[in-house]
Amino acid sequence: MGPLIPNGILSQEWNIIIAVLIGLAFGFILEASGFSSSRKLAGVFYGYDFAVLKVFFTAALVSVIGLYYMDYLGWINMSMLYVHPTYLWAAIVGGAIMGIGFVAGGFCPGTSICAVAIGKLDAWVYVLGIMIGVLVFSEAFGTFESIYNDTNLGNITLVDSLGLPASWIILAVTVIALIAFFISDVVRKRVKKVFY
Amino acid sequence: MKANKKNRHVYWNPYFGGFLLGLLIIFTFYMTGRGLGASGVMKSGVVTMVDQVSHEHTLNNAYYKKFVSGDKSPMNNWLVFETLGVLAGAFLSGSLAGRIGFRVQHSPKITVKRRLVFALLGGILFGFGAQIARGCTSGAALSGMAVLSTGGFITMLSIFGTAFLFAYFFRKNWI
């Protein structure tokens, strides 16, 4: 019942084995869907390849619907799952900086690790850049501490902030996603079909 | 170079990949109660290296202090083991499809050096931003959306919104 390891049904030592297995599947899926290619990732911003949109939204939808059905059937206890905390300004500012980094480098950390594994040198440089970025942030932590710790709203979910029941939110996101899929296929630009 | 059959193995249908990824996230939550993540391993790496160089510096710095505890090394972290798996899995998939090889992937219109410079810049910015927002696209956005967390949604909208806005300035690199 519920998340198995926090409930003690599986012991803590399994955590490491499961982490490796999950990472294995994660890397396999990402690479096989083509996310180790920076040109494919940046394609969503220029309108020539919408793989990011499709994979992202499909994964989010499938996982949300699946988790809520399991919660209904009593197989999982939703209150014990880790909810990412909401720091309002930190999320917006950090997200903005990350967006520029994404479109400049064409990778995000998860996909860059996949690209590292298949030998892309620009991914190696990207990972190096991330480490330098972390170093710069921690050394200059004093100046950014106010933004970092600002407005902690806690581990809230959309159900709390919008006040709607969860199923309506999921339905709305599903409809938006389906419309986005449709539009992305219609709009897809006529770029020379290259394998990248 | 057309995408012909005798060329490398084609990628999966993105809907199929997304579906499998969704199942994987459900499995992860069911087993461990937490979602995936990727940028945490780089942070752990940096903290370990700084720790090796000078231990007092980590204790003095307000940010490192949170991740260095007396007994456990900061690399003894769920994300590090997951990353090992990601490396192995991507290598497996790449080798099955024949995509392994040292190369720099860049648009034919720019040089290798320019691509590498932009990769470095992008990495620095991303690492910086990921520390402020406490997550990256896999950790905050994907796993955050799976539990309908507000922070995850805000981070995702912010990342993609800004990227769309600034895409114009980097168009020479990609198109």
Place this chain on the structure above:
Amino acid sequence: MINRKLAKILSKRYIILASLLLIAALGLVLLPSYQKNENITAENLLAKVINPERYITSDVLADNIITNDPSIILVDVREVDEYTAYTLPNAINIPLSDILNEDYQGYLDQDRYNIILFSNENFKADQAWLLLNRLGYSNLHVLNGGINGWYHTILNPPKPTEDMANEAFELYNFRRAAGLYFGVGIKAKEKKVVKKVVKKVVPKPKKKKRKPEGGC
């Protein structure tokens, strides 16, 4: 051009998949919401209520206190003023109105110590017992007769008449000895100094459910 594109994305399989997803999401909306019952069912609760094993008599309790049984916690569920007026030695006070307070769950929600609830009679203690059982706690007992019963058996035991069995006399002697231990003589007027006993500090042995960690 556009027609060929539309023909591709509206091909049968994508429509089927999209509608499957939509039906799944709709199903989640239309599912009847019900009160998830994670606690004890009514049948289980009835079985426990009927079972008189939860009652502990004053004699057994006196014996436990005198021999300093370390595995019990006495919980007084009366109000604060009644508690300060008179209570059993080493009892902690959790008024019935306050029993769901977070601070007390450390004492109540654990399986190492036996909790013995008591009040003036059985009534409030039984109510507390029912509530805590509904929450799924274990090791709960009720002092049969409460403080009043305690007074009438231990502090002021009825003297047996000559035609009663031998056990009755032994019980009477035991009760008198216990009454002396608890510092109150047979005559209620004698105000002996009640031994000031140190309040047993219960270390919070609550079995914490591990909160999952998370991160970027």
